[in-house]
Amino acid sequence: MNESIVDIRGAKLFLRRDGAGEPLLFLHGVQGLPGWTEALSRLAERFAVIAPDHPGFGRSDAPDWIDDVSDLAFFYLDLLDRLANGRVHIVGHSLGGWIAMAMAIRSTAHFQSLTLIDSAGINIAGVPRGDMFIGAPPELGKLLFAGEAAASRWAAQWQASPELQESYDKNRAAAAKYTWQPRLYDPRLAKWLHRIDVPTHIVWGDADWLIPPAHGEALQQQIRGAQLTLLPGVGHLCDIEAPALLAETVGSFLAELQP
Amino acid sequence: MKVLFFHLMPYADLDLDYQAKYKTDWVILPNSYFDPKKGHALYNRYLDELELAAELGFDGISVNEHHQNAYGLMPSPVVMAAALARRVKTAKIAILGNAFGLRDNPLNLAEEHAMIDVLTGGRLISGMVRGIGAEYYSMGANPAFSHERFHEAHDLVVQAWTRPGPFAFEGKHYRFEYVNVWPRPYQQPHPPIWCPSLGSSETIDWASAKERRYVYIQNFSPVASVIRYLNLYRQTAERLHGYTASSEQIGWAAPIYLAASDEQARAEAKIHIERLFSKFLNLPFEMMFPPGYLSAGSLKGMRAVKRPATAGGSMTIDHLIDAGIFLCGSPDTVRKLLVDAHRKLGFQNFLANLHFATLPADLTENNLRLFAREVMPALQALSDKQWQGMETQAAE
Numbered sequence: 001m002n003e004s005i006v007d008i009r010g011a012k013l014f015l016r017r018d019g020a021g022e023p024l025l026f027l028h029g030v031q032g033l034p035g036w037t038e039a040l041s042r043l044a045e046r047f048a049v050i051a052p053d054h055p056g057f058g059r060s061d062a063p064d065w066i067d068d069v070s071d072l073a074f075f076y077l078d079l080l081d082r083l084a085n086g087r088v089h090i091v092g093h094s095l096g097g098w099i100a101m102a103m104a105i106r107s108t109a110h111f112q113s114l115t116l117i118d119s120a121g122i123n124i125a126g127v128p129r130g131d132m133f134i135g136a137p138p139e140l141g142k143l144l145f146a147g148e149a150a151a152s153r154w155a156a157q158w159q160a161s162p163e164l165q166e167s168y169d170k171n172r173a174a175a176a177k178y179t180w181q182p183r184l185y186d187p188r189l190a191k192w193l194h195r196i197d198v199p200t201h202i203v204w205g206d207a208d209w210l211i212p213p214a215h216g217e218a219l220q221q222q223i224r225g226a227q228l229t230l231l232p233g234v235g236h237l238c239d240i241e242a243p244a245l246l247a248e249t250v251g252s253f254l255a256e257l258q259p
Numbered sequence: 260m261k262v263l264f265f266h267l268m269p270y271a272d273l274d275l276d277y278q279a280k281y282k283t284d285w286v287i288l289p290n291s292y293f294d295p296k297k298g299h300a301l302y303n304r305y306l307d308e309l310e311l312a313a314e315l316g317f318d319g320i321s322v323n324e325h326h327q328n329a330y331g332l333m334p335s336p337v338v339m340a341a342a343l344a345r346r347v348k349t350a351k352i353a354i355l356g357n358a359f360g361l362r363d364n365p366l367n368l369a370e371e372h373a374m375i376d377v378l379t380g381g382r383l384i385s386g387m388v389r390g391i392g393a394e395y396y397s398m399g400a401n402p403a404f405s406h407e408r409f410h411e412a413h414d415l416v417v418q419a420w421t422r423p424g425p426f427a428f429e430g431k432h433y434r435f436e437y438v439n440v441w442p443r444p445y446q447q448p449h450p451p452i453w454c455p456s457l458g459s460s461e462t463i464d465w466a467s468a469k470e471r472r473y474v475y476i477q478n479f480s481p482v483a484s485v486i487r488y489l490n491l492y493r494q495t496a497e498r499l500h501g502y503t504a505s506s507e508q509i510g511w512a513a514p515i516y517l518a519a520s521d522e523q524a525r526a527e528a529k530i531h532i533e534r535l536f537s538k539f540l541n542l543p544f545e546m547m548f549p550p551g552y553l554s555a556g557s558l559k560g561m562r563a564v565k566r567p568a569t570a571g572g573s574m575t576i577d578h579l580i581d582a583g584i585f586l587c588g589s590p591d592t593v594r595k596l597l598v599d600a601h602r603k604l605g606f607q608n609f610l611a612n613l614h615f616a617t618l619p620a621d622l623t624e625n626n627l628r629l630f631a632r633e634v635m636p637a638l639q640a641l642s643d644k645q646w647q648g649m650e651t652q653a654a655e
Contacts, residue, residue: 133396133545133549133550134286134287134396134545134546134549135545136543136544136545166555169550169555169558169559170555172550172551173403173550173551173555174403174551175550176401176402176403176549176550176551177401177403177404177551180395180399180401180402180403180551181399181400181401
């Protein structure tokens, strides 16, 4: 796995890359990445994976001119203009899925496909989402995972080094900045989803208590031709809880697409 | 020294068994726990207590803002300040504070403060705070923009009070084509601005700046923190901003309970002061400090310190008294404590929180009267003549 830093309009963006094949940009979720995860590793067996830390997260800068998901979307479109030599599979998890949709409604010029995993971004009247900020760590674990083992494994990952402990706090502050209000969605996003014109796969843990699977069903109805796959017994952080299943589910959909 | 009576107006009729079902009385405790008929009686009792304080010769009476909780029933302290404005004839009315940046439109608050100031003929003290973390859950305000919005709301409000209107205000969070506040404040250039805080060097840097010189009040803190932060204010003014701060720029706010003897005071206050921390100011860490509310460095510091506000039931009266968070005893004991603290620190403002949690009306009235008769006159007589000065303290 290679680590590098790319400068986008004065902001340093930290990138992890590995694998060979068609390029795949992985946009991480609202909790950030505790390093190069098993899910990324497995995706890198089939694709040339690029996984940035979003601005404000992990080892990336926190530029004060990026305030919301709309800014992040344009920022990543700038990144694609810089990096992409042709089209890219865009895979967004949680906050990353929201960013990916916000990019796609603006321009899919660099998109080969769109994969949304337990994605934030829309609201469904009467379907509450969980609050990832208000609870103590054990309650957060219950919100983000179906099973306790995965929750403890994930909590331990963030304690592995002082740098990761600091990243954990930094990520939560960035997550608050982008998702606090309205919580985890943009009320204007849904009305532009008809603009998404690339093959779209929606993947959801059926035990996602943070963003319940009804959101996946609604997205499937609103994005033309989208397919929906539910992962049984898996929570919001399905990349941590079921990395092999997730990578296989994402990878096989992309493999069947015509180049 | 100026002495103010500070009221929190808690929901004293709270079902204290709420913790069997809910971990906190903030944000998530259903408002079915609030009985409007009991609330009616409490509001009127508390306003009577504030009016009594004014009659007893306090220099000011003070209200404050908290949202969606049982700890303080004043989501709008302006309403209570207005209710006091006509009957209270000479005492200052201090709103400590209002969270201007919590509002989507701080200009409304600028107008309301100006109204109170005009109505009272210039007796308003205007407190500006960010609001504690829990308010950001309750009001749907983004804690990551808390500092930016606090500063910008402050700039907007002070300009609205001082610049001839109409003018346009163009901020990042607040934008107005026409700022032209009617009425303008009675006090010129504007009502005094106070910054109550649980202890923040960032607030001190900002409040003590030469062009602001706002009054900094250290709240509900161990006496060691009071010493540290009040001295830090003077040092920051001297070293960072290049002027000597006056003692009128600093103050201390603390819960106080008095009775005829130390033993009696402890016995009467114990259950109520312990409930203040275990039942009313019962704030989990994640609610007190939501992500983005503190800088990374401050958050790290807060994790390391056990704070009264987030320590829950572990705050016993003995600990609270030993740490100097709670001033409790006979009038002689408490007077000596405060006069000693003044000799060391020289603060010229003191906020006495003479009601807390479930303290009943009769004990509250005794507390107010005893304090006003036996302690307050000695405090009001204190000036810089009784302060030992910074050098003496440094030499000790």
